[in-house]
Amino acid sequence: MAMTKDDCSKVCRSDADAIIHVDCISHTYPDGTQGIHNMCFSVYQEEIVALCGPNGAGKSTLIEHLNGLMMPKVGRIRVFGKDVDKQNLSAIRRLVGVVFQDADSQLFSPTVLDDVMFGPLNLGLSTEEARERAMWALDVVGMEEITRIPHNLSGGQKRLVAIAGVLAMKPRILAVDEPTGDLDPSNSRKIELLLRSLKEELGMSVVIALHDMAVAARLADRICVVKKGGIIAEGAPQDVLYNEALLSTAGLDVPPVARIFKDLDLEAPPDERPLSLDQLMRFLRK
Ligand SMILES: Nc1ncnc2c1ncn2[C@@H]1O[C@H](COP(=O)(O)OP(=O)(O)O)[C@@H](O)[C@H]1O
Numbered sequence: 001m002a003m004t005k006d007d008c009s010k011v012c013r014s015d016a017d018a019i020i021h022v023d024c025i026s027h028t029y030p031d032g033t034q035g036i037h038n039m040c041f042s043v044y045q046e047e048i049v050a051l052c053g054p055n056g057a058g059k060s061t062l063i064e065h066l067n068g069l070m071m072p073k074v075g076r077i078r079v080f081g082k083d084v085d086k087q088n089l090s091a092i093r094r095l096v097g098v099v100f101q102d103a104d105s106q107l108f109s110p111t112v113l114d115d116v117m118f119g120p121l122n123l124g125l126s127t128e129e130a131r132e133r134a135m136w137a138l139d140v141v142g143m144e145e146i147t148r149i150p151h152n153l154s155g156g157q158k159r160l161v162a163i164a165g166v167l168a169m170k171p172r173i174l175a176v177d178e179p180t181g182d183l184d185p186s187n188s189r190k191i192e193l194l195l196r197s198l199k200e201e202l203g204m205s206v207v208i209a210l211h212d213m214a215v216a217a218r219l220a221d222r223i224c225v226v227k228k229g230g231i232i233a234e235g236a237p238q239d240v241l242y243n244e245a246l247l248s249t250a251g252l253d254v255p256p257v258a259r260i261f262k263d264l265d266l267e268a269p270p271d272e273r274p275l276s277l278d279q280l281m282r283f284l285r286k
């Protein structure tokens, strides 16, 4: 049976520590398709939270609500205590930066530098300040080829420039939609390291949508499992990613590390379960 708004509010209590609080939102697209339904979701300070779910689960729809690109038909979203509504939109966009799944859709200027300066200029900074911000953001992502035409870059480079373009606005929260899906392992690794450094070195919070559970295992502090427009479970990666029944219900695979651990009949308390191959090797050597 579908949850009513009252049922939802019981689950989706106001959450004083959350810097983003998504309170029981629903979104129906113009053609009648329900993108998300009665969804509750929170983001906390300095964490990487992964939204894991198969294609069509509602990850992108949720992400586009986090900075007001989409508005919920029902329910509300608060960011640092501010309602995401038309009145607060520019303040919200300074706080939450969204990087789309398709990096091409985010890049349109003649050079990499112009592209990354676009956001800060739009915030009203002077050319000099915008250039400084852009150079800083390009340095953070490790992109040196600032005079290249964005259109001609490789997939991994485009992704880095798209992230730099959002970072240049110095958001407190970065939401990235499937950033590693189309990348080779080395570029994927680069993005993983970058996202981790945003949390560890800049104190940002990161929301990442993905269905590659190996990446989720290496990166996330917390996992939310998304299915059919709702979050059906959430918890520490050591719990969620070792729960084969749960992941299979959601149409997701157990990450390889957890599969090997299980196949070898290994056991450990949840907080000692390995989440990367390195951790697994260390566990096996003990
Ligand atoms: N522009 C749109 N118009 C109609 N339905 C859409 C649109 N975008 C997404 N949907 C639908 O909303 C649901 C959630 O999609 P989405 O948020 O893109 O999922 P995910 O990002 O997890 O793959 C799916 O059923 C999808 O078909």
Ligand SMILES: [Mg+2]
Residues within 6 Å of the ligand: 056, 059, 060, 061, 101, 177
């Ligand atoms: Mg998507």
